[in-house]
Structures are given as C-alpha cells and as structure tokens.
Amino acid sequence: MRRVGFSFFLGACAFVGGTAGTVILSQINTVHADPRRPQDIQLLSESFEQVARRVSPTVVAIEAVKSPAANSPNAKSKPVEESGSGVLIRFEGMKGTLVITNNHVISGAKAEQITVNLADNRLLKPIKVWADPESDIACLLLDIDNLPTANFADSDRIRVGQFVLAFGSPFGLNQTVTHGIISAKERGQVSLGTTIRIKEFLQTDAAINPGSSGGPLLNLDGEIVGINTAIASHSGSNSGVAFSIPSNLVKRIAKQLVERGSVTRGYLGVQLSGSIDPNDALRLGMSKSEGALVEAVYPETPAASAGLRANDVILKVDDVIIKSDNHLINLISALPAGQKVKLQLWRDKKSIVIEAIVGDWERAQARLKASPMN
Incomplete structure (x- = not known):
C-alpha cells in the first residue's frame, strides 16, 4: 500500500x-x-x-x-x-x-x-x-x-x-x-x-x-x-x-x-519496507501483496540471531497473518521480551519457518543509538 x-x-x-x-x-x-x-x-x-x-x-x-x-x-x-x-x-x-x-x-x-x-x-x-x-x-x-x-x-x-x-x-x-x-x-x-x-x-x-x-x-x-x-x-x-x-x-x-x-516493548531488529506493492510481490514470486518486507537486518539483534535476511517477507508470527509492516511492528511491540515466536517467511520464492526470541526494545534503544528498529 x-x-x-x-x-x-x-x-x-x-x-x-x-x-x-x-x-x-x-x-x-x-x-x-x-x-x-x-x-x-x-x-x-x-x-x-x-x-x-x-x-x-x-x-x-x-x-x-x-x-x-x-x-x-x-x-x-x-x-x-x-x-x-x-x-x-x-x-x-x-x-x-x-x-x-x-x-x-x-x-x-x-x-x-x-x-x-x-x-x-x-x-x-x-x-x-x-x-x-x-x-x-x-x-x-x-x-x-x-x-x-x-x-x-x-x-x-x-x-x-x-x-x-x-x-x-x-x-x-x-x-x-x-x-x-x-x-x-x-x-x-x-x-x-x-x-x-x-x-x-x-x-x-x-x-x-x-x-x-x-x-x-x-x-x-x-x-x-x-x-x-x-x-x-x-x-x-x-x-x-x-x-x-x-x-x-x-x-x-x-x-x-x-x-x-x-x-515495555518487544522488537526483532529489522528495517522494513514501507509497503509491498504489486511489483515487489511479483518480483518475489508472491501471489498477494501481504506481509512485511525486510530491507535490512541489524547486527547483534534477535532478527540476526534467528537468521532473518534482507528481502525476506514475514508472512506470519505464530498463527497471525501479517498484513503490513506496521501490523508487524505493533504485534511484536506488544510481546514480552524473551518470548519465542515462529516466523513464517517467504524466501527465494518458497515458504519457510524459523524461530526467533523477542528482544527488549528499551534495552536496545539504550545500547544502539542508531536508526529506528522494528
């Protein structure tokens, strides 16, 4: 959008x-x-x-x-x-x-x-x-x-x-x-x-x-x-x-x-694209413009530890279908630090599932004075 x-x-x-x-x-x-x-x-x-x-x-x-x-x-x-x-x-x-x-x-x-x-x-x-x-x-x-x-x-x-x-x-x-x-x-x-x-x-x-x-x-x-x-x-x-x-x-x-x-807020440590437009979805081999597109993964974050990569599309968190980048930010923010979640990803034109442990956003802010993370 x-x-x-x-x-x-x-x-x-x-x-x-x-x-x-x-x-x-x-x-x-x-x-x-x-x-x-x-x-x-x-x-x-x-x-x-x-x-x-x-x-x-x-x-x-x-x-x-x-x-x-x-x-x-x-x-x-x-x-x-x-x-x-x-x-x-x-x-x-x-x-x-x-x-x-x-x-x-x-x-x-x-x-x-x-x-x-x-x-x-x-x-x-x-x-x-x-x-x-x-x-x-x-x-x-x-x-x-x-x-x-x-x-x-x-x-x-x-x-x-x-x-x-x-x-x-x-x-x-x-x-x-x-x-x-x-x-x-x-x-x-x-x-x-x-x-x-x-x-x-x-x-x-x-x-x-x-x-x-x-x-x-x-x-x-x-x-x-x-x-x-x-x-x-x-x-x-x-x-x-x-x-x-x-x-x-x-x-x-x-x-x-x-x-x-x-x-208190949770975080993963990724930079997200503002939206997935139809051209992005087609380029990635997707049939719908849904999910949150990862543009970059910050080092030494839960996302990096979980193996997330640039150009991954996060489709689900546990059983929740991700509608947009903002939906993902709000969902992860509401989770407590330390909670384990399953992330369904779209990578290399196929669906995979990885696990990630939600980080503490407040501690991350104090440690990393850099670009905003999601």
Whole structure:
C-alpha cells in the first residue's frame, strides 16, 4: 500500500476554555435504526443525545504552557500555550482519577504547567504525568476521586460503518460533539512525526479539528473506542479523514505507564519496507501483496540471531497473518521480551519457518543509538 498523500496535522491548538458537567456514565442500548423511517431517525437522534449527556461530564479541556527550550531554538521566545482535550477514566484499585490524552498535547510541559478544565469549571493541576511518545499517549493523575469516569470498549469488536461520536475542544470550543462512522480500521500508513512509532489507527469521518487531540471517540453505548489524535487535511481543518488510537492499545499503554512508569516493548531488529506493492510481490514470486518486507537486518539483534535476511517477507508470527509492516511492528511491540515466536517467511520464492526470541526494545534503544528498529 502507498502511504497517504495528505499533510497531517496533530489536533492540538492554542485556544482553551473549560465547561462540562458531572454525572456517572452508564450504558444505553444501541439503536439499530432504519433511516427510511422517521421514527427510527428520532430514536437514533435520542441515542446521540443520551450519549452526549452522559459522557460530556467525563470530557475535559487541557491547557499546557510549554517552555521555549522545548519548542524553539530561540531561548528568548515566549512560552507556548497549547490546548487539547482529554477524558477521565479510573483503573480498579487506583487512587485518584486519570486523564487520558495525547502526548503531543502536553509534551514539553511540567505537571505544574498543565491545567485540566473540568465540567463544573474547576481548574485542577495533575500531581503526576506519564507519557509514551511512541504511541502518543499520556496520562495525568488528578488527586481527586469523586469524578465521573468513562469506560473502555473492546476496540477489536468495532465494525466499519458503525456510528461513533467524537468529543473534544476544537479551536477552544469546549464540549463539542460530532458524529460519524468508523471509516476503516488498522490504519498505519500515516506519517505523524519522528517520535510516533506505534500506529494502529481507527479512521473516522466524524469532524475532528485542531484542539480535539486527546478527546474520546465513543460508540453508542457511551464507551471509549478510541482517542482522537490526528487529521488528514490540505487546509489544517476537518476534511472527513481523522484518526483515533484504538481503546485496547490506549488501555494497555495507560496501565503500564501507571503501574511501572514506562512501557515495555518487544522488537526483532529489522528495517522494513514501507509497503509491498504489486511489483515487489511479483518480483518475489508472491501471489498477494501481504506481509512485511525486510530491507535490512541489524547486527547483534534477535532478527540476526534467528537468521532473518534482507528481502525476506514475514508472512506470519505464530498463527497471525501479517498484513503490513506496521501490523508487524505493533504485534511484536506488544510481546514480552524473551518470548519465542515462529516466523513464517517467504524466501527465494518458497515458504519457510524459523524461530526467533523477542528482544527488549528499551534495552536496545539504550545500547544502539542508531536508526529506528522494528
């Protein structure tokens, strides 16, 4: 697949405000409406309204004051004020309330430089901040328990065409709600900057604009299916192509950040081609443009030890069929270091199977300050 030919804008902006309300989130029944019947349209409209009323109190606006050193080579520059959105959640057994948002919303700001605007106009400072630049996820801990929180859905079960609602503060307009559908899943062929390596986006046509970053994407049960992160646009405003981090990935990353302060990831140690186009597939004797094409193998890595070679195509990891280079990166990243995996490869116009032991990405980064590895 070719990479998307748009300019990408991360959805934070320099305006803030802060309004929301407070009620406890509860589930509602999803309405299966027939748009040809007026009564069903009314039921669907009421479902949207119920989700908006119940979930809005869990959505916050975030303002971060970033020091010049983090944003500009000019030390005399004024501090930069950036704003975005977030959603309140709570993990079982934890004290306080977490705000989930994007790393790029708060990156470069200390905890005392971040302000969270709640539903009832209260302004709170987080007592702790965790961030994972590779997935663009950040968690802010608020020292207060009696706040409404939203629940995560299982994003693996979401379907293309399913209705969703996007919440956030586009252009500083707090408590904005838009609707759309899930346009596609597992989007990875998007370029979002040098630090973001884990890309597994839900694509939606719900209107998302600068300032919406970190806000939740919800199903009609009022559950978080994603965290809004980026838009594809020629103008910098909504064009019907937006991207959200799936809730399962958000939940996994957030739990690791809170429990251990960082994220553990596996790696193999290969450089991958961005895609396998039909010409590559035909040249390699393949019948489908699937898998992840190895361009290079880094020395002294799990891939090198396993015997991987340039021009190998990784077709499967254990029983999982690899769809693309990004799919392989995400899959291996989610595995623990030390786990043994079977790799089905396409090599010299035939299929072979080798074994590899997943390495520790954090240790590899500290040891090898070189090109990014996958």
